[in-house]
Amino acid sequence: MTPPPFLLGSTLLFWGWQSQSQLLPFAILMAIILESPHWTKWRWTLTDKDFNLVIDFTSFSLIIAVIYLTTQQSSHGLMILLNSLPILFFMLITTQTYSTQGTIKLSSLFLSLRHYESKVGKPHPKANQRINLSYPYMMICLLSSSLNNTPWYFVGICVLIGYGLWAARPQRYSLTIFGLLLVIACTLAYMTQLGIYRLHSKVEELILNWFEEMFWADRDPYRQNTAIGDIGKLKQSNKIILRVKTPNPLLLRETSYNTYFHTTWLAKPSKLSEISYANDVWTYEKFKLKKEKKENSPEISTYLRKGKGMLALPHGTYQISNIPVLSLQHNNFGAIKIENGPELINYTAHFAQKTPLDSTPSKFDLYLPPHEKPYLKELSNQLNLAHQTEQQVLNTLSRFFEQNFQYTLKLSAPTQRNITPLEDFLRHSRAGHCEYFATATALLLRTAGIPSRYAAGYAVVEFSQLENAYVVRKRHAHAWTLAYINGRWQEFDTTPATWVSMEQEMATWWEPINDLWSYLGYQLTKWRWRENGNDWLLWLILPLTMIFIWRLYEKKLPVLKKTAQETVAKLGTDSPFYQIVRQLNTSGYNRQAGETLTIWIKRIQMLDTNIQTMLTLHQRYRFDPVGISPQEKAVLTRHVKTWLENSKTR
Template structure:
C-alpha cells in the first residue's frame, strides 16, 4: 500500500494536536517528510535493522518501566502517549535508507531464530509506514484535548490513505459512495458505543464506589440517604496522620463543603478554584496570612493519578512538603491538587477553631421546597426562632442527643414519608449523612447559616506505625454553622458511631494492615522527593543508546543521488546549579556529623536539624538560603546575577559564622 505525500506528517500532527504535544510533533513531521527531498540514502543491510530494532525494543521497555514506576497502573496511558516517539527512529531509518521494507528478522526474534536454524529461507519484510500511521491514530485516541474532533479527524486521515490506494477500475463516484456509507456506519457505531457506555457505567459504579468515593468531589457529595439495607464499609487505609510533638490532633479532617441539597445529594454551585501562592521551591503553599502560634501535623495521603482533594484540619494556613505542580482552593475551603505524585506526605500548619471559609451567602440559608414544612415546623417546636447564636446550636445538639441512635442497617419505610421525615419523626436512627443533613437544614430553618461538610474522623491509633490511621469507613459528614461572626463545626452524630463501625471490621484486618503498611512504605520510597535523581538513570541510559545509534548510522556508507554532502553537528550541555555555594554548607554540616538519612530530601534534613537543635542556624538555611539554591538548581530560568550574588553572600556569611571544627 502506498502513502500519499504528507500522510505521515499529518498522522504525527494529529497525534500532537490531540495530546497537546505539537511542539514535539512538528519537528518529527518535518524529519519524516524530508526523505522525499534529500539527495542521499543510507545503505543499510538487514543486520543494521536488527540492531536498530533491538535498540528500539530496549527503549520501549525502558519507557514501560519508567511509566509504570512513575504512574503506577496509569502508566499504560503514558506508554500509549509516547508510542509514536518510541517507534519514530525505526520508521525514520527505513525512510532514510535504500530499503523499502524492514525484514521480519528485525522485528521478531522468533523469525530471526528460524532463519538462523535454516527453517526459513526468505522471511520477507514489511513497509512500516502504514503501521506507524495506525500507531499515531491509536496514540491520538488516548489524548483528551479535542475529544469531539477525534473521530472526524481520524476518519479524514483514513479516507486520505484509502483514496490514494483506491482501485482504478471503478469510478471515483462509486468509491466515494462506499466511503460515505462506511463513515456513516462508523459514526453510528460510535453513537451506539456511547449509549451502551451510559447504560453500563451505572452498573459498574457499585463496584467502583469505594475507589471513586475515596478521591472526593468538590462539587457534589452523593449520600446514602434513602438507601435500604446494610451499608458495607471498607477497611482500606486512605490517610496516615502524625501529630506534632504535643500529641494534640483535631478529631476532624475537612475535605469539602456544600451548600445546596436536592434529591438526596449535596452540591456546590459557582465554586471556582484559585491557585495558592507557593514558596520558591514549590513545596509550600500559603492559604492565608499566618498567625504567630500554630500547631502542625503530618498527613500521608494517596492521590489517584496524581490528583484529588486534600483532607486538612480546620484553620489550616499553610501546607508544605507537598511537591506538586499546583494547589487550588475554593471559597468553601476545599484544597485540590491537579498534578502531583500518587503518594504525598505533607505537613499542615493550622490553628484550631480558626475557619478560613468564605462568609455566609444566601445559599447557606436556603431550604429545599420539599423540606420547608418539615424543618420549619421542627424549628418552631424546638423554639429555635430568634435564637441566632450558640444557644440555638446547643438546642439542636441536645435534640439529637435525646432518643436518636446510630445505625448502618436501615429498614424499609412503612409510610410515604421522605427519608429525612422518617429519620426525624419515626425511626430516629440513621448514619452520619442523616444527622449532618438534618442539622444543616434545621439550623437554616432557625435562621442560622449552615453548610454540609465532608471529610474524615481521626480516631484509630496504630501501634505498628505509631501514628493514626484513617480508613474508608472513617469518612464522616457534619455541619458547619455561622455563630457569633464565625464558622464552627457542629457534629450531632452519636459519638458511638466510631465504635460501632470498628466492631464490624473484617477478621483479617490486622494482616491487611501489615500488608498496607509495607505497600505504603514502598510507594513512599518510590515517590519520595529527591533532588532530581529519581529515575534519572533510565533517561541517561536511553540517551546513551540513542547516541550510540546515531554514531553507528553516521558511519554507514551513504548512497548519493545528486552529488556529495555531509552533516556535522556539535553541542554541549551544562548542568545548571552545580556551582551553588549551598553545596559547601552541605559538606560543612556532613563533616560536623549531621548526616542525611537514606531517601531524606535536603529540606526534610534541615527541618529535622532545626527541630532537634543539633546544628546552628538551620532556620536561616531553610528560610533564606535553601529556596535560592533550589531555584538556582531546578528552576528552568535559574537565578539572575543578583540572585546568584545573594546566594553566594548569604552562604559565605553563614560559613564564616559557623567555621569547621579544627582537627
C-alpha cells in the first residue's frame, strides 16, 4: 500500500520536532527528498540485486552503529541508536521510492530466502512477493519519536495515523462515521497506554524492590540480613566480581554494623557524608596524613550495577585514588557509597594499620540482645573472659572456636525449641558459616567489655595465573569481627581457615572456561571505557558509502522521461475483466462508491459460473503478488471476449 502525499514527510518532521529540534534540519531535508516523487517522474531502474546491495549496506551500517554507540555510551547508546533509526533506514526507503518498481522483494529483506534457492535449486514460494516499506518506515519514525516523552506526542501520532487511515478509508462510509470511530479509537488507545504505563511503573517498582531485598541487601550500609537460622545448603556463585592486584591476601570490607537483632545486623546511628577530593585523591576529612609507612596500596577493579554500589576496601583505608566519579559518601562505619559511576571502575586504596577510619565506640558497640544475653553471659563466665586482658580475650576466643567448632554450609534446624539459631550454634551444633562465627565473636567480646562490630565484605585469597592478580568471586563473600583494642579498631576473624578450601570445592569443572570468558569480557569493558574510544569504527562507513555511490554511478541507470506514455502502470490494471465492468456500467448497472466487484455483481444478479471464473482470475491477477500464469491470462482474455460477444446478442 502506497501512503498518501505528505504522510511520510509529516512523520519525519514530527520525529525531528520530537527530538528536541536537534534532528529537525535532517528531518526537513529527508522529508523533501521523500515527498518530491509526487511531482517528479525521475526514477531508477534498479534490479533486485541492487536492492540486495542497499539492504546489505543498511544492515552493516546498523551493526557498526550498534557497536560504536554501545562501546561509547553503554546502555545510553541504545537510546541514541533508537532515536537515529530513521536516518539509518533512510537510504533504503529512498531507494525504494525512486525505483521504477516501488516495492522490494521479500528475498532482498531476508537472507534465508536468498540462500533457499541455492540449497534447494528453486526459489522459495514467498521469495517473489513484494512489499512496500513506506508504512513500516513510518512506524519506525513514530517509535523513534517516543523517546523524549513530550506532551504532544500522543496527539501527533493520532493525527498522523488518522490521516493515513483517512486516505485508505472505505468510500461507502461517511466522513462523520469515520471521524467518530477514529475519535473512539484514539480515546481507547490513550486510556490503554495510560493504564499500561501505570502498570509498568508498579511492576518495575515491585521487581526492583524484590531484587533489592533478595540480591542486593548486602550492599545496604544500614542493614545486613544474615543467613543465620536458614536451613539447607548455602550456595554461592562462582562469578568473578572483583580483581585485586596486591602482594598478599587480605580482607576487603564493604561496611560494618554494631547492633544485632533477630539474625539481622544494623548500623546505628549511621549518616552518610561527603568525602573531600583534591588532586584526583579522595581523603577522609577527619584524617590528617602523618608520616607513616603505608603497608599496601592494592589496585581494585569492580563492576557497578547501574553506576551504584559499595566500595570494597581494606580495613584502615584513608585515601582512594584514580576513581572516575564526581562524589563519594561514607558513614561512620567505614562504608563508602558510590553513585553515578561508570560500568567498570579501577581504583587504588591506600591504607595504614593505625588509621582511625571508623567512629569511636558508642553504647551500641557493647549492646547485647535480650534474647541472646543470658547464655552469652553464661558462656563468657565459663571462659573467664571478664578477668582477662584484651589480648588474652582474643587468644581465648581464637582457641575456643578453633578447637570446638567446624565450618559448614549445610545447616539444619535447631535441635531444641525456644532457642535462637545463634544459641544452638554455640551450645549444640557448633557448626556454621562465617556469619555465625562473626556474630558470636562480636557478642562474646562485648561480654568481656570490649566494643565490637560485625564486618561484611570479601576475602581476597584466590590468585589467578591467567590475570596475574587475585580474583574475588561471589562465594568469597565473608564476615568477620572488628574489635576496639588499644584505642583502634582491629580485624578479628575466628572462622576456621578451612572455609577457603571448602568454598573451593564448590567450583565446577567448567570454571576455567567461565574464568576465561569473564577475563575476555573484563578486557573488552576496559577497552570500551578507556579514553580515546573507538572513533575508528566511524571511518568504516565512509569507504562503504563511497563504494555504494560508485556502484550506482557505474551502472549508468537510465532515467525515465516525464511523459505520460512512459509512466509505469500499476500491476493488474490492464486486466481484461475491466471490459466487462465498463460494459455493465454503460448498460445502466451503476456501481456504488466503495462497493466491491463481488458484491456489485451479486447485487445486479449477474453472477454465474462464467463470471465467477473470470472474477477469480481477475482478482488474482490484480491483487496476488505472485499473479497468474500466461496460460491463465489467456483463459481470462478468451472468457471475457466470449462474454462480451454473447452480451451483444442478448
